[in-house]
Amino acid sequence: MGVDHKALRRAVFLDRDGVLNRALVRDGKPYPPRSVAEVEILPGTRSALERLRAAGFLTIVVTNQPDVASGKQRREVVEAINAHLRAHLPIDAVKICYHLDQHGCECRKPKPGMLLQAASELGIDLAQSYLVGDRWRDIAAAQAAGCSAYFIDWKYSEKRPNEPYVAVKSLSDAADQILR
DSSP states (O other): OOOOGGGSBEEEEEOSBTTTBOOEEETTEEEOOSSGGGOOBOTTHHHHHHHHHHTTEEEEEEEEOTTTTTTSSOHHHHHHHHHHHHHHSOOSEEEEEOOOGGGOOSSSTTSOHHHHHHHHHHTBOGGGOEEEESSHHHHHHHHHHTOEEEEEOOOOSSOOOOSSOEEESSHHHHHHHHTO
């Protein structure tokens, strides 16, 4: 008995910082906003999400927020930023990993745990779904989950993702390509 792909939904998984909102870049490395006041939704984001949802895609944020585990950020602030984004953008669900690499959890990207959990909970066909991210961890998680990956290259001073992925300039650019 195979999987009935017609009964499953399609999704676009979205990293948060650097995809939906501007990441704060210091010394070539991206950081999340420290407060709701620092959140700047990137141009074209709302329209891109509206177009994806109109085409039948779920829009699901999958975000690593290790600053909570390391004590650099409070969980309430991360949740307030997510609530702010949900109030201003058409987002169906948010999955968050608060762990550090050394915790060895299954949810921290590059592992696919957040995508697998969302697929199980929401009936998503991962092979017919996409992920848009701006870091190698995002692309690796998409690949591990069996999703197509779109990489927004902000030229951070860090490890590059392994192929395959599609290079895009923004979430709007990714949405254009997904909807072609």
